[in-house]
Structures are given as C-alpha cells and as structure tokens.
Amino acid sequence: MRLDPKSHVPIYLQIVEGIKASVASGVIREGEVLPSVRALALDVHVNPNTVQRAYEELERQGITFARRGRGMFVAKMGKRNATEKAEQALRLEFVRILDRARDSSLKRDRVESLFQQAMTKAFRKAGKLE
Amino acid sequence: MRLDPKSHVPIYLQIVEGIKASVASGVIREGEVLPSVRALALDVHVNPNTVQRAYEELERQGITFARRGRGMFVAKMGKRNATEKAEQALRLEFVRILDRARDSSLKRDRVESLFQQAMTKAFRKAGKLE
Amino acid sequence: MRLDPKSHVPIYLQIVEGIKASVASGVIREGEVLPSVRALALDVHVNPNTVQRAYEELERQGITFARRGRGMFVAKMGKRNATEKAEQALRLEFVRILDRARDSSLKRDRVESLFQQAMTKAFRKAGKLE
C-alpha cells in the first residue's frame, strides 16, 4: 500500500482507498480477514489508532464487517461496493480535474494526449508487476 | 471561482488554483492587477488571511509579484508559468487516479468511457458559460 | 436465544438476559440443569469463556448455583428472582427511553402509539412460536 505523507488526503482515508482497491480487485476476497489493526499499523508505519479509524470507515461503507476478538472481514457485497465506489470516485475526479483544465484553457487535444500517456503507463505497469 | 469547503485541499490552495486558471486562460493578463485581498475575501466568503496566504503562494510560484501599496500583479511569463503548471498538475493527477483505477481492477475500457463522458461534460460547458 | 453482535451490551450479558428469560418463563425449571458451557457455546457460536462469564454472573445474581462436576442448576427462588429482575429491568428501560423521548419533544400520543404497535407485535408473536 502506497501512502503519501505529503498528500492533503488524511492518512486514514488513504488507507481506506488502498484497502478498497484490494477488495475491488479481489486481492482480499469476500469472507477473508483483513490484516489486524496492529499488524497493518506496523506495516505502513502509522499509529494503530489511524488504522482503526480507517477500518471504522470501511465498515461504515459496507466493505467490511468486524467480529469482536476475531478480526475484520470483507463483507458479502464488499467487492461490489468497493468497485462501485471506485468507479464513482474516478468519475468525480475526472470531472474535477477536467473542469480545472478547461478553466485553464488547456487544449482539448492536449488533455486527451496527457490522458492517453497516463493510461499507457498505468495499464502497462499492471501487466507486469503486482 | 469554485471553492469546496469539504475538500481536503486547503482553501488557500484552492484559491491559488483558481487564480492560476484565470492567469493561464488570460482572464487576467500579464501586468494586470489581481483583485485586492479584501475584495476577493468578501467575494468568496473567506477570511482575508486565507486570501493573503494564497497570494504569497502565487508569488512564490512566480505567477505574480507584489508592489507595496499598489497590489498584486501578474508577472511577465505568468501566463506561461501558469499554463505549464496546469499541465504538469493534470499529468500528475491522471497518473495518480489511473494508478488507483488499475489497482481496483477497473476495466481499461470502462476507464476510457468515464473519461470521455467527463471530457464531453467539461468542454461542452466551456463553450457555453464562463 | 437471540444474540446481537452489533449491540453495545457485552455478549456475556446478553446470554445472562436470555437465560434469565428462560428461567423467568419456566422454560428451565427450578432444580433443572442448564446446558453445559461447551454445549451452549457451540449452540450460540461463542467462545466457551464467554459463556463461562455469563454463568458466573447468573450465580452472582442468585438465579443459579453450580455443583462441581455436575453442572449449573436453577436455584430455588430462581424463577421469582428472575421475574423480579426482569420487571425491574423493564421499568428502568422504560424510564430511560421515555426520558429521552421527552427530551426529544416527541409527542406523548406518538410515543403511546409506537408503544402499542410494539406491544401488539411482541405479544402476537408470543402466541405463535416459542
């Protein structure tokens, strides 16, 4: 999981996004257990409370559920929920950054070209590692 | 200028982005004066200190320069700087959100389709207002 | 026995309540033996330690008593104790939730109506099953 300490997005929300991606892509399957709060905290070098907060948010979003003393599990509709939220988030991001590009009078062709470059980069990487 | 109080991006940086877009698109031209701190503060319903921080940041980025008692002016090369930064920011945003889309196993076609929808929306709006 | 893993009431206390109801209603009679810790634990999908805690609490409340190697038995006066505690608990619950309803400015008539609906539902069910 990649956490960016310089980002304005709070760390706990970056963790939420990371786990959601893992659930959406099937890296963690429905019914499977997430890493424990303490284990993940050690792993990503943040305080356990910060992970705890991320886990609460995931439960609230219907991606996971908690079982006392057992751990945190991916919910039945977790994959579907996570995928839908990922698409919705992507759509909103596109709208936000393209609105700004337009306001900056960037040329439509130029925007298209930057997008295609990023696509190639992102989906080429996918084919190789991870 | 659109400010989102719920965004994780600090308001002063949102103001910076808005002004950079105005400079990049020529709404404010090189050598022209920006609205006064107080005027803009009243306009966007924000504390003058917040606008002040935004203006300092713009100067730091070489988009504008200050003349004591006269105001804040768009620098020579301000438009070019603003446009370059807008492109660079867009490129980084694309990489960031497409990486996440890939990690979420969103289909390449689906991502392309969401992008085209947002493009149409953004650049259709551009033709009409603002 | 209905256990709610999402409830803020600890599971061992939920078990205590469930058994008290069984004793109060005569489902388990005075002198009769309770299910073994292990049997009940398997039945309600809970760790034996949790059932053990519930049984200790029941003994402390004078509802049951333990016989080493024999099991847990309903005490003489167990039914009466359980019934009295059930009434007392109900009274306290009523006071608590009606105080809150009043603080929320819910109308007296509305509260009365919600109560009657719940009564009908609870005591109709009673006529049929269990």
Add this chain to the structure above:
Amino acid sequence: MRLDPKSHVPIYLQIVEGIKASVASGVIREGEVLPSVRALALDVHVNPNTVQRAYEELERQGITFARRGRGMFVAKMGKRNATEKAEQALRLEFVRILDRARDSSLKRDRVESLFQQAMTKAFRKAGKLE
C-alpha cells in the same frame, strides 16, 4: 446533558443522543452553532477527542455540519432528521425490550402498567422543568 459512565453505550454515542435530543426539541435551532468541542468537553468532563468523535457522527447523520474555524452548526434538515431518528430509535427500543418481556413471560397487563407509570413520570417532569 446526562452521561451515564456505567452504561454500555459508549460515551461518544451518549453525547450524540443528547445533542440529537436538543436539536429535535429545538433547544438548538437550525443554523445555530453547537458548543465548541473544547467547551463541551470541559462541560461534561470528557476528553475533547471524545466530543470530536460525537460531532463527526452527528455530521455523518445529517444533523449538523462543520465550518472550519467557525464551529459546528445545526443543518437545515437537522431538526427533522433528529426527530425521525429519535422516533426510529424509540421504536426499536420498544421492540427489543418488549420481546424480552414476553420471553420472560411477563404479563401483558403488567407491562402495560409499568409503561404507564414511566410515561406519567417522564411527561410530568417535562411539564415542570427544563
């Protein structure tokens, strides 16, 4: 605001309930500001973080909204939301405690009588103080 340290309901949720009652009853009106996190923390003798958590939950439930540097305000539909949630909570509480009363074989008449006593007590108090 009455907080019960012996309750199994977490303190932060007790605070949520207390504020919701104040909003539902109009003690705090729509658009008005809530006590600051620090002020309320001092008032009810809990840690500011605990109040903060309650305020996050209130915002999530659509009762309030936050303005950076300004404070926490009652939302436009806050009163309605709070009242609806209060009714729903009451209904669920009734169902829960009446189911248990039935399982304990309490007589219907007896339950009715305990309820009426609590009603009189709660709504008499309302007429006098607060």
Add this chain to the structure above:
DNA sequence: GTGGTCTAGACCACT
C-alpha cells in the same frame, strides 16, 4: 478560538 488529524498509550470484551 474552532474543527480535524495524528501519535502514544491504557483498558475492555471476546477469541
């Protein structure tokens, strides 16, 4: 001063 995030560390219920 006001809300929001984070660290550090304690204690609890449950496994």
Add this chain to the structure above:
DNA sequence: GTGGTCTAGACCACT
C-alpha cells in the same frame, strides 16, 4: 491476539 473506547497532548487550516 483482535477490534473498540478513552485520555492526553501535539500540530494544522481557518476565523
């Protein structure tokens, strides 16, 4: 060991 709540205290963005 596992999640959930709470205290104590720091720092940030905004007013």
